[in-house]
Amino acid sequence: MLDYGPDAILMKGLDGTNWHLKDYEARGGYGALKKVLGEKMTADAVIAEVKKSGLRGRGGAGFPAGLKWSFMPKQYTGPKYLVCNTDEGEPGTFKDRDIIRYNPHMLIEGMIIAAYAMGTAVGYNYIHGEIWAEYTLFEQALDEARAAGYLGENILGSGFAFQLHAVHGWGAYICGEETGLLESIEGKKGQPRFKPPFPASFGLYGKPTTINNTETFAAVPWIINNGGDAFLALGKPNNGGTKLFSVSGHVNRPGNYEVRLGTPFATLLEMAGGMRGGRKIKAVIPGGSSAPVLPGHIMMQTDLDYDSIAKAGSMLGSGAVIVMDETTCMVRALERLSYFYFEESCGQCTPCREGTGWMYRMVHRIEHGKGRQEDLDLLTNVADNIAGRTICALGDAAALPVKSFLNHFREEFQYHVDNKRCMVSEPGGYFTAAAGTEKAA
Amino acid sequence: MLSAESLKRIDREIAKFPGDQKQSAVIAALAIAQDEKGWLATETMDFVAQYLGMPPIAVYEVASFYNMYNLEPGGRHKLTVCTNLPCALSGGADAAEHLKHRLGVGFNETTADGRVTLKQGECMGACGDAPVLLVNNKRMCSNMSREKLDQLLAELK
Numbered sequence: 001m002l003d004y005g006p007d008a009i010l011m012k013g014l015d016g017t018n019w020h021l022k023d024y025e026a027r028g029g030y031g032a033l034k035k036v037l038g039e040k041m042t043a044d045a046v047i048a049e050v051k052k053s054g055l056r057g058r059g060g061a062g063f064p065a066g067l068k069w070s071f072m073p074k075q076y077t078g079p080k081y082l083v084c085n086t087d088e089g090e091p092g093t094f095k096d097r098d099i100i101r102y103n104p105h106m107l108i109e110g111m112i113i114a115a116y117a118m119g120t121a122v123g124y125n126y127i128h129g130e131i132w133a134e135y136t137l138f139e140q141a142l143d144e145a146r147a148a149g150y151l152g153e154n155i156l157g158s159g160f161a162f163q164l165h166a167v168h169g170w171g172a173y174i175c176g177e178e179t180g181l182l183e184s185i186e187g188k189k190g191q192p193r194f195k196p197p198f199p200a201s202f203g204l205y206g207k208p209t210t211i212n213n214t215e216t217f218a219a220v221p222w223i224i225n226n227g228g229d230a231f232l233a234l235g236k237p238n239n240g241g242t243k244l245f246s247v248s249g250h251v252n253r254p255g256n257y258e259v260r261l262g263t264p265f266a267t268l269l270e271m272a273g274g275m276r277g278g279r280k281i282k283a284v285i286p287g288g289s290s291a292p293v294l295p296g297h298i299m300m301q302t303d304l305d306y307d308s309i310a311k312a313g314s315m316l317g318s319g320a321v322i323v324m325d326e327t328t329c330m331v332r333a334l335e336r337l338s339y340f341y342f343e344e345s346c347g348q349c350t351p352c353r354e355g356t357g358w359m360y361r362m363v364h365r366i367e368h369g370k371g372r373q374e375d376l377d378l379l380t381n382v383a384d385n386i387a388g389r390t391i392c393a394l395g396d397a398a399a400l401p402v403k404s405f406l407n408h409f410r411e412e413f414q415y416h417v418d419n420k421r422c423m424v425s426e427p428g429g430y431f432t433a434a435a436g437t438e439k440a441a
Numbered sequence: 442m443l444s445a446e447s448l449k450r451i452d453r454e455i456a457k458f459p460g461d462q463k464q465s466a467v468i469a470a471l472a473i474a475q476d477e478k479g480w481l482a483t484e485t486m487d488f489v490a491q492y493l494g495m496p497p498i499a500v501y502e503v504a505s506f507y508n509m510y511n512l513e514p515g516g517r518h519k520l521t522v523c524t525n526l527p528c529a530l531s532g533g534a535d536a537a538e539h540l541k542h543r544l545g546v547g548f549n550e551t552t553a554d555g556r557v558t559l560k561q562g563e564c565m566g567a568c569g570d571a572p573v574l575l576v577n578n579k580r581m582c583s584n585m586s587r588e589k590l591d592q593l594l595a596e597l598k
Contacts, residue, residue, distance in 0.1 A: 130509075
């Protein structure tokens, strides 16, 4: 049995093999869809329930899902689209992969209900190119749903029609950005679009489109079955429900854990088996690599919900919690992250295309004992001149790590510049090896 | 230019999209073409362009934008190891060094016997299983200790 923790509601009763339709139905699956169609719930009633639940976007931005759904034009008579973002490539994030491989029908059911609420006849689930096995499994799940009449022309005899397809990327972080993802489905380079117009008015093929993260759709059946109020009550006001947290880095049991929003970080760390080797916690990136890093002692006093993490100075983001212990060189950690944004910048906006490379080269030379004193301020200056000056959030995502690492761990960067070597590890040394970790879900 | 089997797979992808949006299948079509040919030569991309009714330049743009396409011939096996921060904290960077040492090549290089091309990967969305690597884009190997890396290398002929 896969164990996501005692609070799990979405990832409950899973063993890694019971993902098939019959298993999902045995767990009560597709009951929410039957309720919506059987009770002839109105689209507005479905959206109202989702609004009441306090469900916020699980992909990173945390935008209220029900509100987003209400932006879809109701009077529009042409084609409208529903898109799921399973392009999970935010470093540290690996939760959506578990949803589509262990409980794919929960996502499919959530998308059918969303399609019903927004009057969309066609949907796509865009899956990260690197997880081919999961992509093929999800296609099998779609075939099962079609054969059982949950997808198609006349779903469960209700007259409601919805077709859902799986598509895949082929290695581009930027396609996780919603408009980059739409460009990619259209068969183009995944370069984000300027907003506005937002996808609800100009989305896939220029038609009204709603895009949500995998985990957001996956929460919908539970909300319909148990009510928006019950979901909200699992978390805290403005932060409804449970959330999957992907814990990686220097912990004993890296893995996914589903906890109620508002759970203390210390509890999650304990679920993940505590710090590897009993070492001291140094830093945590709480919401995927694009979220500002926080010192461990601040994190240990912070609760895991959108508002608490924002108050502590970072973001809940995708729920990817990257834990670093006292042996971690923060310069080297930032060097790797900066390389990532440099590598993945789509090249469309000058500040990001040029700035990410510039920041990487500076951090690289500081790490390799060639840093100059003026680099420290120049790094912040370059980061400031990227943030807010690009079409999409990748520019901000590249700038935030640089600014937060320098803000909280400036003395390590200064030490590198002054002494041409690291204050915590051997020159050229690598990160702590994986020896002795146990596996969790 | 592509086998009947590949064309059948491409047609299946085209059918997912509206009739006037065949271009939407290009990412899958190029991946299918690469499966068959091993890499994307210009004439292969031109064939895909023609098949989907796209200007060839639009296909080249896609092929050069997404990093799992092979734009030149490589080894019989492509190993892409994730060295991004979450993986590196659990041995991902060490795994890459081990592979470099065992294969005698750096990133983006192919062993002299044409057996393996080594690549550095970015996040594969499997950080909890670090170290992780992909074999020929589609097979993910998890928790790759040195012993498991050596076993994998022994298996790849």
